[in-house]
Amino acid sequence: MAQQTTSQARVQDPILTAVARGYSSPKASVANVLFPAVPVGTRAGRILSFGPDDFKLIVTARAPGSNTKRVQFGFASDRFSLVDHRLEGGVPTELQEEAAAVPGIDLGANAVRRVQNQMALERENMAATIALDANRYAASNKEVLSGTSQWSNVASDPFTDILDAKEVIRGQTGEEANVLALGPKTLTALRTHPKVLDRLSTASDRPPATLAQLSALFEIQTIVKGEAVYHTGTAFADVWGKDAVLAFTTPASMQEMGSPSYGYTYQLNEGPEVEESYFDNNTSTWYYPVSDAYQPVLVGPSAGFLFKGAVA
Numbered sequence: 386m387a388q389q390t391t392s393q394a395r396v397q398d399p400i401l402t403a404v405a406r407g408y409s410s411p412k413a414s415v416a417n418v419l420f421p422a423v424p425v426g427t428r429a430g431r432i433l434s435f436g437p438d439d440f441k442l443i444v445t446a447r448a449p450g451s452n453t454k455r456v457q458f459g460f461a462s463d464r465f466s467l468v469d470h471r472l473e474g475g476v477p478t479e480l481q482e483e484a485a486a487v488p489g490i491d492l493g494a495n496a497v498r499r500v501q502n503q504m505a506l507e508r509e510n511m512a513a514t515i516a517l518d519a520n521r522y523a524a525s526n527k528e529v530l531s532g533t534s535q536w537s538n539v540a541s542d543p544f545t546d547i548l549d550a551k552e553v554i555r556g557q558t559g560e561e562a563n564v565l566a567l568g569p570k571t572l573t574a575l576r577t578h579p580k581v582l583d584r585l586s587t588a589s590d591r592p593p594a595t596l597a598q599l600s601a602l603f604e605i606q607t608i609v610k611g612e613a614v615y616h617t618g619t620a621f622a623d624v625w626g627k628d629a630v631l632a633f634t635t636p637a638s639m640q641e642m643g644s645p646s647y648g649y650t651y652q653l654n655e656g657p658e659v660e661e662s663y664f665d666n667n668t669s670t671w672y673y674p675v676s677d678a679y680q681p682v683l684v685g686p687s688a689g690f691l692f693k694g695a696v697a
Contacts, residue, residue, distance in 0.1 A: 416511070469678050471677075474675065513611070516683070517628050526553060528690075530694050539579055563607060567609075650680065
């Protein structure tokens with residue numbers, strides 16, 4: 386008899402797995418947009434990257450009997466290897482009405498959601514590490530802001546900066562940037578910048594611009610605030626720091642591994658799995674193991690633009 390793999394040997398809890406797959410943690414708000422999850426059937430393979438060839442104008446007319454043109458979207462570049470992530474959520478018997486009974490579905494679902502929030506924070510940090518790495522972008526697709534060019538300085542001009550970056554993406558991909566991701570401090574600087582507010586109102590007493598107003602002003606479909614924070618051991622820090630990322634991402638209805646886009650998260654099968662709970666006598670606790678296998682990848686850096694040090 387063939388030996389079972391680790392994943393085959395696991396016994397899945399179908400109800401809590403459905404809870405896990407239906408839950409979208411707010412802690413991964415930017416990762417879900419810049420690196421949307423697409424299912425893959427293997428734990429390793431080739432990354433499908435994208436370049437100008439994916440946006441070429443092709444004449445499809447053909448004469449009778451002539452060969453039909455063929456196109457192949459994307460090209461295999463580096464290899465990807467999904468990373469296994471696993472964490473258990475505990476429900477102490479003290480929280481149950483009957484210590485000997487398996488926790489009700491509400492307690493189990495709560496444990497799973499808490500675990501997913503922790504895993505989502507890790508995924509958000511992985512996405513930020515990739516997206517904010519200037520070495521991944523060509524010189525034309527990044528700008529380091531400093532001094533009076535930073536958006537926290539009234540002498541800067543974020544409106545022109547963002548419009549110029551949009552044109553870079555359009556010029557390299559043929560697509561309009563549709564996502565602007567930025568940390569809380571960067572967003573605050575953008576919402577309160579005089580040159581931004583001047584384009585929205587001539588009143589002397591002006592409230593900060595709303596996300597909807599910024600979206601309309603910059604003609605960017607989605608502006609997402611990276612609210613996730615983590616504790617360094619001494620203080621809290623913003624996952625998305627003081628930078629900003631402008632990008633084109635494929636609309637949700639078209640998202641798949643082979644569609645040109647800024648980034649994807651290659652995820653094994655359909656997402657996280659929750660195994661059957663088990664009881665630990667030593668801690669008198671029911672544990673709910675949650676496992677997932679994924680890897681965020683930057684597949685189209687030409688579809689992105691990075692502003693480093695957008696605020697002081």
